[in-house]
Amino acid sequence: MPYDAMSDIADEDLLAAYARGDAQAARALTARLGPRVFAHAMRMLGGDRAEAEDVTQEALLRLWRAAPDWRMGEARVTTWLYRVTANLCIDRMRRRRAGPALDAIPEPEDGAPSVAAAMMARARADALQAALMTLPDRQREAVILRHIEGLSNPEIAEIMDLGVRAVESLTARGKRGLEAALSGRKAELGLEDD
Amino acid sequence: MTDRKDETGLDALFAAARDEAPMPSGDFMMRLQAQALAEMPQAGARAAEPGFFAQLREALGGWKGASGLAAASLVGLWLGISPPAAVSEYWPGASQVSLGEIGLDPASGYDLAWIEG
Structure with a gap:
């Protein structure tokens, strides 16, 4: 087959x-x-x-x-x-x-504020990856599984051997960490301020 | 994939990360496939249960243990049937030395209690 x-x-x-x-x-x-x-x-x-x-x-x-x-x-x-x-x-x-x-963390490419959408997407993905690397391991894992891989909280709880509430707390803290890491780059990445 | 619209722009970054998913190279995928096939159990090749004698041999410590045990048993049997002269020098036998002389009481406390009633 x-x-x-x-x-x-x-x-x-x-x-x-x-x-x-x-x-x-x-x-x-x-x-x-x-x-x-x-x-x-x-x-x-x-x-x-x-x-x-x-x-x-x-x-x-x-x-x-x-x-x-x-x-x-x-x-x-x-x-x-x-x-x-x-x-x-x-x-x-x-x-x-x-x-x-620290050498292993990819630096965002120069010239990120480009008009080309593909370059912007690349720059955003790179910026997010760099910000993810500033998070503690377990927060990074939870955020990736929830918001990039798109898994459900109960499934993440099983993967990480945690309760669902603990997963929610990890992803919430992770997102706050990402926002702090990216706060100075919003304009460069074409993102609106709050 | 997020629960609600995120106002700080993180949603846009997550979407970009999904679109820019890191892809493995074709060469690496071929290596992975080769590894999967190399590790795959052969169809119908599950090992048969070992037989009774094989299990007994393993319980006795494999071939070495079993042959050592057999040799020791034979030596014991031979010593019993035909004790060499050197052994007699150390143990002259019950005909020449009574148990009392070598410090053993032939009747135990239990025997004495039984005799006395």
Whole structure:
């Protein structure tokens, strides 16, 4: 079966097929989950592509190895993967902080106030990423999952092993932190003041 | 994706971040796929349960443990059937030395209590 025909099969069913040695399921799962894990790792790590690739490879390797013993109905594959990915990223961030820091945070491109919408979108995404990197790890994780990846609060609570109220509090504090970090750049980014 | 319109412009930044989602390279996706296939269990290759003797051997510490145990048993049996002369020098046997002489009381307190009623 080609993988586009597998698009309506749940991740958990594909993983069970993978554990039975189904190569099409392996390809479909990689195509479906690889980009999501990579994007989350890039956002958590502040845009370091090589590190994000390492984390993606490690997270998926753990998934493949967990596949034969995966218990259907207990955990969603994406929830499990987001948790593993975030933990791998936070470990790396802590190690990075122990050494020389800050070079990894991408600087916003020069010439951001451009008339070209594409350049503005890029500048905004970069500015947001730089601001995200000023937040504590868990706040950054909650804000990314809620406002960029678009997950629900109960799902984030499961990923982060927290209550829903704690997730709401983390995202609220995260957004206040972002506003403070971006307060001097609103005009440059074409944003209206309050 | 946010709950309500954000007045400070963060919504516009989140939207930009979604539009500018970091994409993995094709080369990296190929490596990921190769890794997935390399790690995949082979169809129908789940290992059979080990048999009774294999489990017993493992319980005794594998081949080394089991053969050591067998050798020790044989040596014990041989010593019992035909004790070498050197052993007799240390233990002349019950015919020559009574248990009392080597400090052992042949009747225990329980036996004495039983005899005396």
